[in-house]
Amino acid sequence: MTQTYSLPQVQVALPPLERFEEYLQSRKMRSTRQRRVIVEEVFSNHDHFDADDLLDQLRQSKSDEKVSRSTVYRTLDDLVDAGLLRKMTLNGRTVFEHDYGYPQHDHLYCQKCEQLIEFHSNELEAIRAAVGREHNFRVTGHRFIITGICSECQVARRPVRPLDLI
Amino acid sequence: MTQTYSLPQVQVALPPLERFEEYLQSRKMRSTRQRRVIVEEVFSNHDHFDADDLLDQLRQSKSDEKVSRSTVYRTLDDLVDAGLLRKMTLNGRTVFEHDYGYPQHDHLYCQKCEQLIEFHSNELEAIRAAVGREHNFRVTGHRFIITGICSECQVARRPVRPLDLI
DNA sequence: ATTTATGCAAATCCTTTGCAAATCT
DNA sequence: AGATTTGCAAAGGATTTGCATAAAT
Numbered sequence: 001m002t003q004t005y006s007l008p009q010v011q012v013a014l015p016p017l018e019r020f021e022e023y024l025q026s027r028k029m030r031s032t033r034q035r036r037v038i039v040e041e042v043f044s045n046h047d048h049f050d051a052d053d054l055l056d057q058l059r060q061s062k063s064d065e066k067v068s069r070s071t072v073y074r075t076l077d078d079l080v081d082a083g084l085l086r087k088m089t090l091n092g093r094t095v096f097e098h099d100y101g102y103p104q105h106d107h108l109y110c111q112k113c114e115q116l117i118e119f120h121s122n123e124l125e126a127i128r129a130a131v132g133r134e135h136n137f138r139v140t141g142h143r144f145i146i147t148g149i150c151s152e153c154q155v156a157r158r159p160v161r162p163l164d165l166i
Numbered sequence: 167m168t169q170t171y172s173l174p175q176v177q178v179a180l181p182p183l184e185r186f187e188e189y190l191q192s193r194k195m196r197s198t199r200q201r202r203v204i205v206e207e208v209f210s211n212h213d214h215f216d217a218d219d220l221l222d223q224l225r226q227s228k229s230d231e232k233v234s235r236s237t238v239y240r241t242l243d244d245l246v247d248a249g250l251l252r253k254m255t256l257n258g259r260t261v262f263e264h265d266y267g268y269p270q271h272d273h274l275y276c277q278k279c280e281q282l283i284e285f286h287s288n289e290l291e292a293i294r295a296a297v298g299r300e301h302n303f304r305v306t307g308h309r310f311i312i313t314g315i316c317s318e319c320q321v322a323r324r325p326v327r328p329l330d331l332i
Numbered sequence: 333a334t335t336t337a338t339g340c341a342a343a344t345c346c347t348t349t350g351c352a353a354a355t356c357t
Numbered sequence: 358a359g360a361t362t363t364g365c366a367a368a369g370g371a372t373t374t375g376c377a378t379a380a381a382t
Contacts, residue, residue: 030336051371131274151301201362239346
């Protein structure tokens with residue numbers, strides 16, 4: 001039942017860690033215990049997080065695998081360079097989210113619960129392109145965030161975050 | 167030739183300083199020399215700026231009108247509260263721009279010359295509303311920034327800014 | 333054996349704060 | 358006079374850096 005003839009090689013997405021090691025090799029950087037631990041932790045769930053969140057998570061998981069704060073910062077930047085993570089500023093906080101193997105999307109940001117909701121819009125891509133064309137601007141990316149109150153918070157009576165820093 | 171009968175009072179936009187003094191009064195805050203100097207300086211040109219830029223400008227203009235760094239920070243926040251300025255984070259920098267009496271717009275950001283180009287799109291408003299409706303999200307605002315290379319920089323050969331922080 | 337990465341503590345950058353003195357109303 | 362605001366210097370928070378030691382090739 002096993003097929004032994006070879007199929008045309010399909011571009012299958014590598015697991016994040018492997019993808020990262022590929023990147024490291026290409027830059028003559030080393031695959032260290034810390035880097036591996038960080039990548040595993042980062043891709044173990046799909047939340048948005050900042051350096052501190054990650055540090056906390058690392059401390060909670062297998063306690064023997066310590067990683068210093070500086071290494072977390074350094075590796076997070078490497079992961080962005082490698083295209084595994086996206087970095088953005090939200091309300092003054094630097095937050096990261098998965099980029100590698102993750103579909104393009106934008107965010108709704110609730111000013112009460114501070115939750116980020118993802119959405120995708122094809123029309124947005126169109127606008128982006130049109131605006132670029134109009135201004136003879138070579139578009140390489142964008143960031144779009146809609147602020148307001150999410151459905152759950154519309155009933156709850158919680159204070160709205162000042163929100164000047166989106 | 168002078169008409170002495172009174173016309174129905176039209177809502178004319180007040181100059182920024184007057185608008186600000188109105189705000190100050192409503193909050194029992196005082197119209198101080200520093201606050202006046204800052205507002206005048208801020209609205210003397212339409213560039214985007216950060217606290218440091220403003221401090222420099224203040225130092226260059228009439229040298230007798232000194233304003234301390236803390237006061238600049240404090241007043242900038244007041245101006246945001248008063249609705250005269252918008253605050254946003256760009257590439258890790260906190261930048262301000264005129265809001266009062268200024269039409270709603272979004273930005274193109276050139277990663278080479280770091281210039282901000284303003285544009286407006288009605289379609290964007292539509293998308294915003296549609297997305298909000300879909301997610302039962304009460305939209306109060308948004309931030310949209312398109313990144314890339316402006317027309318002038320497309321010919322020049324300058325390095326592209328890393329740009330992870332938009 | 334070499335070279336790169338880590339961890340620590342110190343340094344930096346930007347912004348905020350406490351408080352006495354100065355300035356408004 | 359009485360209250361608010363200012364300027365200063367010190368405190369904060371987040372991130373980066375220099376450097377000796379540890380770990381990877």
